[in-house]
Amino acid sequence: MGLTYDGCSKRAYLFDNALEALQIESIKNCEILYFSASSNFSQQRVVEESDPRKLSQFLQDFYPALQIDAVNKPASHAGTHAKLMQMLPQNSEVKTIIATMNLRSFGPDWVHSNLETALNQSEVMYNNRPALLNRLLVSLRAYDDKSESERLEDKLSAWESESLPYPAPQNNVASWCAVEKWGDWKNPSRQLADQYIKQFALVIDEHHPRIKDFDAMAALAKERGWNLVFNLLPENLEVADSLVGNDLIALMMQNRDWLLKRYSAQGVIVSDNLELLEDQYFTDKTFPTEHFNDEGRKLIAKALADDMQALHSEHYSTPTWLNTPSS
Amino acid sequence: MLFNSIEFLVFLPAALLLYALLPARFRWILLLLASYCFYGFWKVEYLGLIAFSTLVDFLVARTMGHTKNDSKRKLLLFMSLTSNLGLLFFFKYFHWFLDGVLLPVGLLSEPLTQQLHEQWSFLLPVGISFYTFQTMGYTIDVYFRRAVPEKNLARFALFVSFFPQLVAGPIERFSNLHHQLFKGLSLSYANLQHGLRLILYGLFIKMCVADNISPMADAVFANAENASLTERLLGMTLFAVQIFSDFHGYSLIAIGTARLFGIHLMDNFRSPYLATSIRAFWSRWHISLSTWFRDYLFIPLGGSRAARWRVAANISVVFIVSGLWHGANWTFVVWGGLHAFGYLAEKVTWNSPAAARFIPAPFRWFITLSIVVVAWVFFRADSIAAALSFLNFSHSGEGMNLNTDPWALGFAALFLWSDLVFGREGFHLWIDRKPLLVRWACYGLLLYFICGFAGMVNHPFIYFQF
Numbered sequence: 001m002g003l004t005y006d007g008c009s010k011r012a013y014l015f016d017n018a019l020e021a022l023q024i025e026s027i028k029n030c031e032i033l034y035f036s037a038s039s040n041f042s043q044q045r046v047v048e049e050s051d052p053r054k055l056s057q058f059l060q061d062f063y064p065a066l067q068i069d070a071v072n073k074p075a076s077h078a079g080t081h082a083k084l085m086q087m088l089p090q091n092s093e094v095k096t097i098i099a100t101m102n103l104r105s106f107g108p109d110w111v112h113s114n115l116e117t118a119l120n121q122s123e124v125m126y127n128n129r130p131a132l133l134n135r136l137l138v139s140l141r142a143y144d145d146k147s148e149s150e151r152l153e154d155k156l157s158a159w160e161s162e163s164l165p166y167p168a169p170q171n172n173v174a175s176w177c178a179v180e181k182w183g184d185w186k187n188p189s190r191q192l193a194d195q196y197i198k199q200f201a202l203v204i205d206e207h208h209p210r211i212k213d214f215d216a217m218a219a220l221a222k223e224r225g226w227n228l229v230f231n232l233l234p235e236n237l238e239v240a241d242s243l244v245g246n247d248l249i250a251l252m253m254q255n256r257d258w259l260l261k262r263y264s265a266q267g268v269i270v271s272d273n274l275e276l277l278e279d280q281y282f283t284d285k286t287f288p289t290e291h292f293n294d295e296g297r298k299l300i301a302k303a304l305a306d307d308m309q310a311l312h313s314e315h316y317s318t319p320t321w322l323n324t325p326s327s
Numbered sequence: 328m329l330f331n332s333i334e335f336l337v338f339l340p341a342a343l344l345l346y347a348l349l350p351a352r353f354r355w356i357l358l359l360l361a362s363y364c365f366y367g368f369w370k371v372e373y374l375g376l377i378a379f380s381t382l383v384d385f386l387v388a389r390t391m392g393h394t395k396n397d398s399k400r401k402l403l404l405f406m407s408l409t410s411n412l413g414l415l416f417f418f419k420y421f422h423w424f425l426d427g428v429l430l431p432v433g434l435l436s437e438p439l440t441q442q443l444h445e446q447w448s449f450l451l452p453v454g455i456s457f458y459t460f461q462t463m464g465y466t467i468d469v470y471f472r473r474a475v476p477e478k479n480l481a482r483f484a485l486f487v488s489f490f491p492q493l494v495a496g497p498i499e500r501f502s503n504l505h506h507q508l509f510k511g512l513s514l515s516y517a518n519l520q521h522g523l524r525l526i527l528y529g530l531f532i533k534m535c536v537a538d539n540i541s542p543m544a545d546a547v548f549a550n551a552e553n554a555s556l557t558e559r560l561l562g563m564t565l566f567a568v569q570i571f572s573d574f575h576g577y578s579l580i581a582i583g584t585a586r587l588f589g590i591h592l593m594d595n596f597r598s599p600y601l602a603t604s605i606r607a608f609w610s611r612w613h614i615s616l617s618t619w620f621r622d623y624l625f626i627p628l629g630g631s632r633a634a635r636w637r638v639a640a641n642i643s644v645v646f647i648v649s650g651l652w653h654g655a656n657w658t659f660v661v662w663g664g665l666h667a668f669g670y671l672a673e674k675v676t677w678n679s680p681a682a683a684r685f686i687p688a689p690f691r692w693f694i695t696l697s698i699v700v701v702a703w704v705f706f707r708a709d710s711i712a713a714a715l716s717f718l719n720f721s722h723s724g725e726g727m728n729l730n731t732d733p734w735a736l737g738f739a740a741l742f743l744w745s746d747l748v749f750g751r752e753g754f755h756l757w758i759d760r761k762p763l764l765v766r767w768a769c770y771g772l773l774l775y776f777i778c779g780f781a782g783m784v785n786h787p788f789i790y791f792q793f
Contacts, residue, residue, distance in 0.1 A: 121783065132778045139534055139781035142333040 018122035020071050024087045030069040031093055032312075034059065035081040036100040038074045039233055039290040042297075043283050049294040051321065058301035059098075061319035063312055073122075075115040077105040078213035083126045085220055096227040096311055098304065099217060101259065102290055103235055103252060103274065106210050107199045108158035108173075112151045120144050164201055170247060173201050182243070192286065193243040199288050200240065200248055204255045211262075218266045227311045229269045231304055232256065233290045234277040240288070271307040273300055298322075328368045329788070330580045331534050331781075338365065343587055347514050354512040355485055358588065365490035366454070373452045376414065381487045383410045384462040385480050388469040392476035400470055407466040411459040418451050423655030453791055454494035456652060460619055462487055465501045467623050474501045482509055491584040495577050495790045497595045497615035504590070513589040524755040524770075525583025531773045533576030536742045538782025539735035540569045546729060548707060551717045553724035559717060561729070566707050567700045568739045570789055571600065574613070577788045579754075594753070598746050600699070603691040604677070605669040608699060616652070620645050643667040658705045658714060665702040669695070734780055 027033060034040065034056040041054045051058075056070035073080060081099045088094060104110055120143040125134045137143075146154075159173035169175035176197050182190035204211065214230070221228035241249050256274045263270050281296030282289070292300065302322065309316050328334040342361045346354055367374045387407040391400050416424070425443055429435040435443075465486070468474035477483040486504055547554050547562025554562065578595040585592045599612035609617045628641040643664070650663020677686045701718065708714035716722075749757045758766050 132775075136778040136781070137333065138783050139538075139777070140331060140333045140336060141329075 018125040020073055020084065021087070021122075021125045023071055024084050025089060027069055027071075027094065028089060028092050030067040032059075032063065032066055032068040032096045032098065033088075033094050034068060034070040034098045035076075035084065036070065036072050036231075037076045037102065037105075037290075038072070039100055039102070039292065040070055040072045042294065043291040051294045051298075053294070053297075055292075055297040055301055058298050058319075059305055061321070062301065062305035062317065063315045064317060065315045066312060073119075075110075075113065075119060077102070077110065078210050078217060080119055080123065082213045082216045082220070083123055085217055087126055087128075088224075094226060096229060096308065097217075097221060098229040098231055098308075100290075101214070101230040101232045101270070103232070103255060104199045104288065104290065106204050106208060106255070107202055108155045108162070109198055111209060112154040112158070114148050114151055116151070117143075117145045159198065162202060164203065164251065166247060170201075173197055176201060188286070189243060192239070192288075196240045196244050196248060196288055200235070200252050202255070203251070204258055206262075214263065215266075218263065218268050222267065227269070227308075228267075229271060229304070229308050229311075230259075230263055231271050231300070232259065232274050234273050234275070234281075234292070234296070234300065235290070236277075236279055236282045236288060237275055238279040239282075269307055269311070271304045273303050276300060276303055328365065330577065330584075331530060334368065339584065339587075346512075346588060351512055354588075355482065355508055358489065358508070358512070359481060359485040362485065362488040362490035362493060366488060366493055369453050369494075370450070376452050376455065377458060377488055378484075380411060380414060380459060380462055381484045382480070383407060384466050384487075385477070385483045388466050388476040388483075389478070391466070391469050404466060404470045408463060411463050415455060415459055417447075418449055418455055420651075420655045421447060427655075427657060457496050457498055458487055458493060460616075460652075461498050464498070464619060464623060468501060477501075477505065489585070489590070491581040491588075491590075492592055495574075495581070495788055496613070497578060497581065497593050498619050499592060499615070503593065507590050515589065518586050518589050521755045521759075522583045522586035524758060525579045525586060525753075527583075527770060527773050527777075528754040529576045529579030529581075529583060530777050531576075532572045532579065532742055533788070534781035535738045535776050536735075537569050537573035537576060538784065539732060539780070540565050540572070540739055541782065542784060543729065543731060543735065544569050544707075546727070548717070550727045551713070551724075553727040554729070555726040556720050556723040558727060558729050559720065559723060561731075563700050563704055563717075565739070567600070567703050568743065570703065570706070571596070572739070572742055573789045577790065583755075597751055600696060600743070601692070601747065602695055603688050604673050604695055605666055605698060606673060608695060609666070609670075616649070620649055624648060639671055642670055646670065653706070656709075657711055658708055661711055661714070662702050662705040665698065665705065669698040669702075738776070738780070 036055070040056055042049055042052045054070060054072075056068055060066075060068045071084060078099065078101070085097065121138055124138045124143050125131070127134055156174075159177075162172060164171050164173070164176070169179050177194045180190070182193055184190065185194075218228060220226075235252065237249055237252070240252070252274065256272065260270050260272060276299060277292065277296050281292050281299070283291045283293050298321065305316065328338060338361075342357070345357055349357055363374060366377060384407050387403045391403050394400060394403075422444060425435060425440050430437070430440050465474065469476050477486070482505075485508055486499075486501060489499075489504070489508065492499060544562055544565040547558055548566070551559065551562075575596045582592045582594070593615055595614050597611040597614065599608050602608035602611055625641055625645045628644065629637055630641065631638050633641065646663040646667035647660055648663070650659040650661070650666075653659045653662070676682055677691060704717050705711070705714045708717060745754070758769055761769070
C-alpha cells in the first residue's frame with residue numbers, strides 16, 4: 001500500500017461528506033471554477049421552475065467556449081473554499097476562480113453554526129497527507145468539534161457583546177431583538193425580524209475570521225496567477241427593510257462598501273449583487289437565505305458575467321434566454 | 328480528554344517519556360501531576376471537586392487511624408459517606424429527585440421545581456461516580472481495619488486521581504493500588520508490550536465496533552414505533568454489543584495505559600455474554616463495580632448469612648442501588664430490578680445441583696442472555712413507557728428501512744468471536760503465544776481497521792455519563 005497522497009486509494013476512506021476532495025483533484029480542464037454553498041442550485045421542486053439549472057450553468061451560457069465547473073458544498077464558506085483552492089492540481093487549466101461572498105456567512109449564527117463540526121471534519125480529508133492518516137485523524141477528532149451547547153454559548157455571547165454603531169438598544173443584537181416592534185415573540189413577523197437582525201447586524205473588520213479566509217484566497221490567487229472574483233450574493237433587503245428598518249440596511253451597506261474597498265485594492269473583482277434582487281426572487285420566506293428561483297439565478301449570472309467580462313471578453317456571448325421573456 | 332482523541336495520543340507518549348526519564352522515586356509525583364492535568368482538561372472546575380473529596384477522605388481516614396473509640400470512628404465514617412454521597416446526590420440526582428420524587432408526591436410545586444432547576448443547574452462532573460466510590464471504599468476499609476491510613480496527602484491524591492482509571496474505572500481498592508503506586512514504579516519492556524497490545528485491542532473495540540454500531544442502534548431506538556419486529560430485535564442486540572464493546576474497550580485502554588507505567592489494574596470484563604446465569608453474568612460484567620457492591624453493601628447488610636427473605640431483600644437492594652448508580656432515572660431502577668428478579672428466580676430454580684442436571688447449559692445461557700438483553704432496553708430508553716413500548720412486539724411498525732453497515736456488523740461479529748476465543752486470558756496473553764509473524768499481522772490488521780474504518784461520529788464512552 002503506497003504511502004503517498006496519490007498512491008493511497010483515497011476514495012476507499014472518503015466519506016460522503018468529503019467527496020469534494022476527490023472532485024477538486026480531478027479538475028484539470030476547466031477554465032472557470034465556481035465555489036459556492038447551496039446558493040448555486042434550486043431549492044424548489046423541478047416542476048416549479050422553467051429552467052432548474054444551477055447558477056453556474058447559467059453563467060456558462062455567457063461563456064459557451066469556456067468550461068465552467070462548480071464545487072458546491074452546503075453550508076460551506078470562505079474557509080472551506082480557501083482550503084479547496086489549495087488542493088487544485090498544479091497542472092489544472094483554471095484561469096478564473098469565482099467564490100461566493102455571502103454577507104450572512106460573517107454572522108455569529110454561521111460562524112458558530114453546528115454545521116461547522118461536519119465541515120471541520122471533512123476538511124481534515126483535504127490535507128495533503130496519506131488518506132489513511134487523514135481518516136485516522138478524523139476518527140481521533142483532530143479538528144474543532146465543539147458541542148452544540150458550546151457553539152450556542154459562543155453565538156449568544158457574540159450577540160450580547162459585539163458592539164454595533166448605534167445607541168442603545170441597537171448597540172448589540174441581543175438588546176436590538178428585544179425591542180418589540182412586532183409585538184409578542186410568537187408573531188412570525190417578530191421572529192423573522194429577529195432573524196434578520198441576528199444574521200446581518202454586525203460590523204466586519206480585518207480581525208473577522210472570514211476576512212482571514214478571503215485574504216488567504218486573494219493571496220493564493222495572486223501566487224498561482226488566477227483571476228479571482230467574489231460574488232457578493234443578493235440579500236432580501238426588501239423584507240429586511242420592512243421588518244427591521246433602515247438601520248439594518250445601512251449596516252449591510254456599510255459592510256458591503258468595506259468589503260468592496262478591501263478586495264478591489266487587492267486586485268479581486270467583487271461582483272456587487274447585494275441589492276440586485278427583490279423579494280419575489282427569494283424562495284425561502286421564513287428565514288433569510290441566499291436561495292433563489294431560476295429567474296433570480298439568471299439575473300445573478302448575468303451580473304456576474306458582465307462584471308467578469310474584462311477577464312474573458314473574447315468569449316462573452318449573450319444567451320438566448322436573456323432576450324426571451326419567461327413564460 | 329478521551330482515550331480515542333488526538334490530545335491523548337500526544338499526552339500519553341509525553342507522560343511516558345517523562346516517566347522514563349525520571350528517577351523511580353519521583354515518578355509518582357509525575358503521575359499525580361499528569362492525572363490532575365488529565366482531569367483538568369475536561370474542565371478546570373472539576374479539580375476542585377476531586378480535591379475536596381480527596382481531602383475529606385484523607386482527613387477522615389487519618390483521624391480514624393488515631394482513634395480507637397468506635398463511636399467516633401463511626402461518626403467519621405458517616406462524615407465520609409455523607410460528603411461523597413452528598414456530592415453524588417447534588418450533581419447527579421438532585422434534578423431527578425425534584426422531578427421524579429418530590430414533584431409527583433406533591434411536596435413541591437411546579438413553579439418552585441422549575442426555579443430550583445434553573446438556580447441549581449450544573450453539568451455532571453466526569454467520573455464522579457467512580458472516584459467517590461473508590462474513596463468511599465478506602466474509608467470503609469480503614470474503618471474495618473482492612474487498610475492502614477495513608478499518611479501522605481499527595482500520595483493519597485494519586486490513588487484517587489490515577490488517570491487511566493479516573494473517569495470510568497475500573498474502581499480500584501487501596502490494597503491493590505497503593506503498594507504499586509508508591510513502591511517502585513517500574514518501566515519494563517514486558518509491561519510496555521502488554522500495555523500497548525491492550526490499548527490497540529481496546530481502541531479497535533471502541534472505535535471500530537462500538538462507534539460503528541452506535542448509529543444503527545440509535546436509529547432503531549429513535550424510531551422504534553416504525554421499526555419492524557426484526558429491526559427491534561436487531562436494535563436490542565446491537566445495543567447489547569455496543570455497550571459491551573464500548574465499556575470493555577475503554578476498560579482495556581485504561582488497563583493497558585496503567586500497564587505502561589507498571590501498574591496492574593483489575594480486569595473489568597470476562598466474557599459476560601457467555602454467562603449461564605445472572606449470578607455468573609455479574610461475576611463477569613463490570614467486575615470492579617459488582618465486587619464493590621458485594622463487599623461494601625451486600626455483605627454489611629448481612630449477605631447470604633441471613634434468613635431467606637432477608638437475603639432476597641439484600642440482593643434486591645444491591646441491584647436497585649446498582650441501577651441507580653448508573654443514572655438518575657426510574658429506567659435504571661427497573662433495569663436493576665430485572666436483574667434482581669432474574670437472580671432470585673435462578674436461586675429457586677436452576678441454581679440447585681439437581682435442577683442444573685436437568686436444565687442444559689445452552690438453555691440456561693439463552694435465558695440469561697435474553698434477560699440481560701431485555702433489561703438493556705430499559706437501560707437505553709429515556710423512560711419506562713418508551714422501554715415498554717419498544718418491547719411491545721405485538722405493535723411493531725411496518726419497518727424503517729434500517730441502513731445496516733456491513734463493516735460494522737462484520738466488526739461486531741469479529742469482536743464476539745474473539746471474546747469467545749480469547750477466554751479468560753484476554754487478547755494480550757492469547758497473542759503472546761502466537762508466532763512473531765502472526766502477532767505482527769494481527770497488530771497491522773487492527774491498526775489498519777482503526778485507521779481506515781473507525782466510526783466518525785463523536786460518541787463519548789457510554790459510561791462517561793455515569
